[in-house]
Amino acid sequence: MSSPCDPKYAPVGDVGAALMMIDSRLQAIYDDRTETDREQQEMVGQFAASLGPAGVDALLDGVCTLIYMYMRWLRSACEDHDEDVIEYVVPTFVGTMAMMPKTFRPEVIPTMAGLVIAAGNGLSPNLWRAQYGRWTDAEMNPLEATAVLLAERINRITDDRNFATRLITEALTKSDHD
Incomplete structure (x- = not known):
């Protein structure tokens, strides 16, 4: 039975720009560069503003594609160990979000958890989210942080420290060759 949230109906978006943004965040975490967080947020904001509305939508779709691909990899890893990806990822993921109130306001946690659950069940996170209207400004940082948390996991x-980035880069390279 086909779902309207099937990934084959989803726009891929600008995965390259999304990956660059997520990798930059990961490197800042690994290098413990907390003092440059505000500067990096400003740069990301300037970058997003330079994209225009269509570019921002493509970036959002790209981040959702990363979430889908990361959850797909995690689902495969869990299946290799006879574990359920939702049971393995979601409780600690939601717990981590709850411990980050500046990034994840309580009202966005269900949406971010829903994105991860949708992707873990093989659905497109961006199409799943689209059922509830356009993205809100309050969801922008949590969306980015969701992809970062999955990549870091x-x-x-x-x-x-570079596996998640390499995973996507290799998938992009392979799709270019195909």
């Missing part, structure tokens, strides 16, 4: 599992 993958990096921790693989004990490789």
Whole structure:
């Protein structure tokens, strides 16, 4: 049975720009550059403003594509160990979000958890979210942080700080060759 949230109906978006943004965040975390967080946020804001409305939509779709791809990798890793990806990822993910009230206001936690659950169930996170209207300004930082948390989780599992970025880069390279 086909779903209107099937990934085959979803726009991929600007995955390259989204990956650059997420990787930049990961490197800042790993390098413990908390003092430059405001500067980086300003740069991301300037970058997003330079994209225009269509570019911002493509960036949002790109971030959702990353969330989908990260959850797909996590689902595969969990299945290899006879674990359920939702049970493995969501409780700690929601707990982490709750401990970050400046990034995840309580009212956006259900939406971000829903994106992860949708992706974990093989649905497109951006199409799932689209059912509820346009993205809000309050969801922008949490959306980025959701992708960062998933990427960091993958990096921790693989004990490789660049694995999540390489995973996407290799997938993009492969799709260019196909």
